[in-house]
Amino acid sequence: CLGKVDVKAADYWPDAPETLSPGVILMEESTGTILYEKNSDEAHYPASITKIMTAMLALKYGNMDDTVTISQENVTLESGSQVAGFMEGDQVTMDQLLHCLLVYSANDAASAIAEYVGGNTENFVQMMNDYAAKLGCTGTHFSNPHGLQDENHYTTPYDIYLMLNEAFTYPEFTEMPSYTVTYTGSDGTEKSTTLTATDHYLTGEATAPKDVTILGGKTGTTEVAGNCLAILTQNAYGKTFVSIVMGAATKELLYQEMNSLLQNINS
Numbered sequence: 163c164l165g166k167v168d169v170k171a172a173d174y175w176p177d178a179p180e181t182l183s184p185g186v187i188l189m190e191e192s193t194g195t196i197l198y199e200k201n202s203d204e205a206h207y208p209a210s211i212t213k214i215m216t217a218m219l220a221l222k223y224g225n226m227d228d229t230v231t232i233s234q235e236n237v238t239l240e241s242g243s244q245v246a247g248f249m250e251g252d253q254v255t256m257d258q259l260l261h262c263l264l265v266y267s268a269n270d271a272a273s274a275i276a277e278y279v280g281g282n283t284e285n286f287v288q289m290m291n292d293y294a295a296k297l298g299c300t301g302t303h304f305s306n307p308h309g310l311q312d313e314n315h316y317t318t319p320y321d322i323y324l325m326l327n328e329a330f331t332y333p334e335f336t337e338m339p340s341y342t343v344t345y346t347g348s349d350g351t352e353k354s355t356t357l358t359a360t361d362h363y364l365t366g367e368a369t370a371p372k373d374v375t376i377l378g379g380k381t382g383t384t385e386v387a388g389n390c391l392a393i394l395t396q397n398a399y400g401k402t403f404v405s406i407v408m409g410a411a412t413k414e415l416l417y418q419e420m421n422s423l424l425q426n427i428n429s
Contacts, residue, residue: 220259
């Protein structure tokens with residue numbers, strides 16, 4: 163992993179942005195240079211940013227053409243959690259589950275991937291923690307594959323950078339605004355659902371600053387974790403950056419604070 167190079171924000175931006183969210187970082191992707199940070203080594207609840215790791219392990223150890231049978235465990239999740247709507251016995255390919263995970267942040271897809279790749283959820287969670295340690299993450303502990311609230315499930319903005327930097331070695335992490343999943347239901351009939359991206363930059367609900375291109379990333383939201391976003395961007399000169407905001411009080415503030423970081427990457 164790249165070494166951590168800390169540059170004072172004031173040296174880079176005379177008027178560095180003020181951020182209200184508890185965990186923030188902006189880094190040059192290729193060098194690991196920190197351009198702005200706030201509590202970047204402190205533990206925060208990541209919510210569905212967790213799924214960066216889940217997706218990486220799916221790509222590393224899973225066969226995207228394999229068909230997975232949805233289990234009761236995969237659909238027995240806390241009330242109100244984000245799901246693609248699968249039912250026990252449905253037949254879904256790994257590729258379809260991965261897209262449901264990355265585009266729509268579906269928790270039932272995360273559970274199905276974990277059970278399939280790890281043999282069971284507990285083994286998969288151990289794989290997540292082992293791989294995080296291999297990447298150099300020192301402030302991370304996972305307890306589940308989806309990011310639903312657990313006091314022992316946490317990470318840091320800097321550790322998310324390490325994970326996201328690795329994730330983008332896989333082309334599948336390029337974002338798309340929507341995805342239609344067509345699969346075989348438990349009764350043998352064909353089912354289809356169109357899922358809209360959770361990233362407001364992709365849906366047009368938020369607009370990135372001029373000459374900033376969003377390459378991909380992951381959102382995360384729970385009541386306790388707040389609103390989180392980790393993205394890879396490119397400036398007008400082709401240089402790439404990783405920016406992460408964790409724990410924003412509202413969706414509106416999340417994208418405001420992300421834009422306050424991104425508007426400086428062409429300076």
